Amino acid sequence: MASFTVEKRKTAAGVIRYHCIVRVKKDKAIVYQESRTFGKSTDARTWGKAMMSHIETQRIPGQAPEVPTIRELIAMYQQDPDIAKTIGRTKGYVLNLLAGSDISKLQQ
Template sequence: MASYNIEKRRLASGGYHYKCVVREKSKGKIIHNESKTFSKRVLADSWGKKQVNDIEQSRVTETKQAVTLCILMNIYFENHDLWNATGCTSDLIGSL
């Protein structure tokens, strides 16, 4: 799940900047992290919302397929030259 946080940063000149940090976690680990600094909090907030929305939308369009060993074996038996098309050299295959 993606989320964002805005940090208020004081400048040496006395003004403030706002750092927006966007993170996505999966199973307790950070899988995506990005940040950007803005001069106004409203800009940081809108950027954070947009980034979170983009991350959520990209996750919705992802499709994961499980392929069984039987299917992989059938693909190999139907096309015997499949291994040659992978780009492996015979030197590498011989060392395996």
């Protein structure tokens, strides 16, 4: 789950800056973290919200998408409403046979 925090900081010159940190935690461990510093608090909050929504709708930046196994692909194929109507008895048996075999554990 993604979250963000905004910290108010004072530079050596006495200027107020806002440091926004976006974190993604999984099982109490930090999986992803990115931060930026802004001159305005509203800019920091806007960036934090935008990064959170990007992470939740897309995925973590730079992370490779998970590749499904052959078994998962067969299950998606069989559950598709348009395709499920056209699967006959023999094709259904063969797909179930393939899904139950060792080769179906391999990734695409």
